[in-house]
Amino acid sequence: MSKRPDNKLLFDGADWDFNSLKATYDAIEDIAINEMHLDVYTNQIEVITSEQMLDAYSSIGMPLMYHHWSFGKRFVRDDVMYRKGYQGLAYEIVINSNPCISYVMEENTIGMQALVMAHAAFGHNHFFKNNYLFKQWTDADGILDYLQFAKRYIAKCEDRFGFDAVERILDAAHALMDHGVNRYSHPEKPNLAAELERERERAKYEDETYNDLWRTLPQAEEDTETQDEQHRRLRREQRRAQFGLPEENLLYFLEKNAPGLQSWERELLRIVRNIGQYFYPQKQTKVMNEGCACYVHYHIMNRLYDKGQISEGAIMEFIDSHSKVVFQPEFDDPRYSGFNPYALGFAMMQDIHRICVDPTDEDKKWFPDIAGNNAPIPTLCDAWAQYRDESFILQFLSPKLMRDMKMFMINDHASAPHLEVGAIHDDNGYRNVRRALARMHDLSVREPDLQVVDVDLRGNRQLYIAHTQHDGIRLDKSEAELTLGYIGQLWGYGVTLQAVDNDSGEILHETHYTPDDFAPV
Amino acid sequence: MFHIIDRRKNPKGKSLGNRQRFMRRAKAQIKKAVEESIKTRGITDIDNGDQITIPGKTLREPGFHHAGRGGDRNYVLPGNKKFVPGDRIARPQGGDAGAGGSQASPDGDGEDQFQFVLTRDEFLDIFFEDLELPDLLKKSLKQTTAFRTARAGYSSDGSPANLNLVRTMRNSLARRIGLRRPKSSEIRELEEKIARLMQDDETLPGADKQANAEALRVLQAELDEAKRRSRAIAFIDPIDTRYNQFRQIPDPNTQAVMFCLMDVSGSMSEQMKELAKRFFMLLHMFLHRRYEHVDVVFIRHTSRASEVDEETFFYSRETGGTIVSTALEEMKRVLKDRYPTDQWNIYAAQASDGDNYSNDGAKCTALLAEDLLPKCQYYAYIEITDEREAEIFSSAEGETALWKAYAPLAHTRNARFALKRVTKAADIFPVFRELFAKNKSEART
Structure with a gap:
């Protein structure tokens, strides 16, 4: 091994204070920015206790989150696991926001703090800022404000409409969270004025081209049945156009079209949908995101060692934690x-x-x-x-x-x-x-392919949702039934889930839900 | 600008709201689990929090997911040791071993049981939910002697002990400013100035001396005036003083006393005594938690009865013959001495194995019917039988002496008298609930 330069150590031993933390951060930043040329949001490191870490855990890692029993469930479970020693806590949590907030635990040794700062504040941070999915899907500048708004709004709804009413909507919305994402961008929804304008133009065109002579022509002998068939097909096309079907964003569809929802209920769906959207890139880049952060911390820690800024002991500690991860x-x-x-x-x-x-x-x-x-x-x-x-x-x-x-x-x-x-x-x-x-x-491929395909507007308002089955892989039955019940709650009328074979396009089987089945479980 | 922020001082417990919502959600299950757990735990640790396990099903968070198996799929695994393409492997039985493709959702579909720890308060709240003493408040309140003291604003006179300093000083300050009473610091300043001039006086030349004397005179006059005002205008004047005022409010808080009567004679096996104690322990805790002012009288008896304290009642051993009426006599005596019926709501619970001295039954019935029941709001009799004997006693002939004696009372005065059998620890809680459930009056008919 080549001899390391005799630089002054950034720290010695395990304890940290704010000065050594700052000095370590600066040394890491120097390597990350000046040597690796990473491009990061401004960093904000926050030191928290293990209890606060548990709190942060339960609300899916966000510093601000509305209240819901499922977060409480996560909290009591993590609490038991942690106290019994089945499970340690993460060393850090990092939030895709601008400035980029990293939580580090006070229990960490200074060596560990160096590792997590390199990992989160530079690795993840760079990834958040540069990956195209994050650029396209998330708004790092606005997320904290939005969460603040969501939290207040939901608390206000709880005050006004009661816990149960809010819980009912949130439960249903959470069940559909994975299907509340626009995977492909949609054309802008036309607004009313534009719609009316188009209607007027169409009428004008008909007026201009009207010719009374057409009426006098004898009707073609047409089979009435095909005419019926044609009508039905036409109506179906019309409906599909009207609702923008097929629609893969189930939450979006319900938010816009469910007949019985109050406007605050629609807003709740929207909040859950937006948060789901925010996490969508993270789900698609787990390997890359962690790979990037691990590569960055590995590189930085080794550079710190090479420059003689951390001791042999610190690098041994680092290697131990790193290889566990x-x-x-x-x-x-x-x-x-x-x-x-x-x-x-x-x-x-x-x-x-x-x-x-x-x-x-x-x-x-x-x-x-x-x-x-x-x-x-x-x-x-x-x-x-x-x-x-x-x-x-x-x-x-x-x-x-x-x-x-x-x-x-x-x-x-x-x-x-x-x-x-x-x-x-x-x-x-x-x-x-x-x-x-x-x-x-x-x-x-991992998540089931579901779409709203039709609504029976003239009949009983039955909602049709198709699950396109690839390679014969079905939905988990009991989960799907419960979830369908939630859709029914939001829609307010019957719902039919059709399993459609991807290759042949035929409907394999249908599951019907009538409102009577929607009684809370 | 880069920041390191110390958040450790921020309030923790941000998830409290979530926890409460979770408890609300899981209430029914938690309650059931708590009742289960009470069957198994010892008396002494009833009072602690407990870890309970609730079925995870109603806490499910469903979603559309792929089924764990079925269909055609392929997946990649790490760590090949000997496989070559075309090798066949037996399907792993059960579980989804090797299903690297399907990401187990973090909340686990297979999560059937869900464990967490209740705090003591949470536990007891759930434990005693929906229970109450029947017919409390029945007593007329004409004799209420209890008063509650409540604040009733301020008054300009009162006893010095109730002087409200803040109000008084506020008035005093306003008055002093209004009347321009010199501050003590101002007087001190004048005095210092004079002292300085006097000191200077000796060193000064003649012409200055005169000017100095003049200044001194003016200052002296100012000081005299200030001192005069300060004397004339009191620091605190009687018109400043304000007193906290209190009013006595008659407190409709009803008084209740619970008599716990327990047979500790030789016929009661240790196990049966344990059951009886468990019952009373529950009762005791229930009263303490729910009612602030409930007296509890412990009476235990063999062939003699005596009133004892809590400690002795629950923890000391005694043995001997059985004469139940002695306990009833004792209760009657205590009632007469200390708990006049017109002021107290009276409750009693009696636990026994049903054995009694053969001639005593009639006396017991008489005592209860004539003396005690008319005075009691509610009297519960719990008969503790050995599990092996339970079957025999379930037939009519198998009734114990005491049960036979008491049973008719239950028919004639069913509103006030209830009897129940307990054979094992698991019975205690249901029986307890039955005896003290809300809306009992309907349930009892």
């Missing part, structure tokens, strides 16, 4: 519970770094664009900005990493009595494994 148990390990996004993310970032700096022939073949470009950090920054988990894995997972992690693919066909190994980490398997892993991280 990026540990990936193998599939037959009792600790295994899916891919650890920290582990996969960090391994991929390190691998890209390696490909840029020290590529093998294989890498040159697989990644001709970046192999050996000797610009690891710009390459990574570019990836962090432009990809989400699915596309990132599809693009950057290298054969070497697949070998290192010994990835293999299982085919699970319900009709077959056995599981079958479909591909492993060999020349024939790389692409299959990679595609399958990318699909596992694709939100549109």
Whole structure:
């Protein structure tokens, strides 16, 4: 090992105070901004106690959140788990806001504080500010104000309309939170004035082109049945146009169209929808986001050590915590519970770094664009900005990493009595494994595909929701029934859930709910 | 601008509102769980908070999710050791082992049980919900002797002990400013000035001396005037003083006394005594929690009866023969001595195994019917039977001596008298609830 420069240590021992914290932050910032050229929101580090951390946990990590029993449920569970020692607390929570708020716990040692500041205040922060999904979906400047508004508004509703009325709407809205996101942007909703204008133009056109002669022409002999059929089809088209169907954003549809909702109830749906929207990018970039943060903290901590700013003891402590975080148990390990996004993310970032700096022939073949470009950090920054988990894995997972992690693919066909190994980490398997892993991280595959398809306006106002079934994967029955009940509560009339086969387009089965079934469970 | 902010002093417990909402939501389940837990815990720790487990089902947060299995799917796992493509693996039984594709939702669909700790207050509140003493408040209040003292504004006279300093000083200050009473600091200043001039006087040359003397004279006059005003205008004048005023308000708080009568004779096994004690412990806690002013009288008896204190009642051992009427006599005596019927609501609970000295039954019935029941709002008799004997006693012939003696009373005075059997710890809470449930009057008929 080359001799390290004899710089003054930033800290010594485990205890921290605000001065050493500040000095450490400055040293980290120097590396992050001047060496790595990260682009971050202004940082705001907040020191909190473990109790406050528990509080923050329960309200999905947000510093301000409206009250709901489900957060209380999370709180009492975490409380028990923590007190009994089953579960530690996170070292930090970071919020995608501007300024970017990172909570660090007072119990952390100074070495740990350095790690979490590098991780959250620079790693996550850079990712939040630069990734295209976050840019497109979230408003970091406004989120805290919006949460403040939401909290006040909901508290006011509770005062005016009672806990039960608010809880009823929030429960239903939470059940649909995952389906309250516009995955593709919609055309702007036309406003009333524009609508009337269009109507006038249409009437004018009819007036201008009116010719009484047409009336005198003999009617064509048409089969009445086809005429009926045609009418029905026309009406259906009309309805679909009127409601903007099919609509995949169930919460949006209910907010705008449910006949019986009060305006405050619509506002509650809107609040839940907006918060769901805010978290939507995070769900799609878990591997990348954590990978980015881990890569950044790993790089920064090592640089601090190289520059002689932290001691051997501190770097040992860091390595210990770091390796715990990026540990990936193998599939037959009792600790295994899916891919650890920290582990996969960090391994991929390190691998890209390696490909840029020290590529093998294989890498040159697989990644001709970046192999050996000797610009690891710009390459990574570019990836962090432009990809989400699915596309990132599809693009950057290298054969070497697949070998290192010994990835293999299982085919699970319900009709077959056995599981079958479909591909492993060999020349024939790389692409299959990679595609399958990318699909596992694709939100549109992971979450069921649901759409509002029709409303029976002239009849009993039945609402039709279609679940497009891919590869024969069904919905969890009891969950779906409960959720459908919630939709019924909001809609106020019957709801039909249709399972539609993706390939043939035929309706596999239907589940009907009539309002009588909507009695609270 | 970068900030490090210390938030540690911020209030914690931001989730309290959430916790309360959760408790509201889970109330029915929590209540059931609390009742379960009371069956199993010892007497002494009833009073502590408890960890309870409630079924997770009604706390479900459903959503549209893919089913855990079925359909065609493929997923990637790490850590291949020996597999090659085409290998077949037996489907893992149960659980979703290896289903790396389906992200288990954090709130776990399979989460059937949900554990958390109630605080003591939460526990007891739920525990004693919907219970109350029947017919309290019945007594006419003509003899109310209890008064509550309440504030009733301020008055200009009163006893010095009730002097309201703030009001008094406010008036005093206003008056002093209004009448331009010199402040003591002003007087002190004048005095210092004079002293300085006097000191200077000795060193000064002649011409200045005269000017100095003049100044001195003016100051002296000013000082005299200030002192005069200060004397004439009192610092606190009687017209400044204000007193807190209190008024006695008759307090309609009813007085109640609960008699706890327990058989501790030899026929009661330790286990039965334990049951009886459990019952009284519950009763005791209930009264303490719900009513501020309830007297509790503990009477235990063998062939003799005596009034004892709480400690002795619950924790000391005694044994001997059984004459139930002694306890009733004792109760009658205490009633007569200390609890006149016109001022007190009177309740009694008696626990026994039902054994009695053979000639005593008639006497007991008479005492109860003639002397005690007319005075009592409510009298509950709990018979504790051995679990093995319970079946025998369930038949009519198997009734114990005391039950036989008491049973007719329940028919004639059913509004005031209730009897129940308890055979095991698990019975205690339901019986207790039955005896003290709200709206009992309807339930009892």
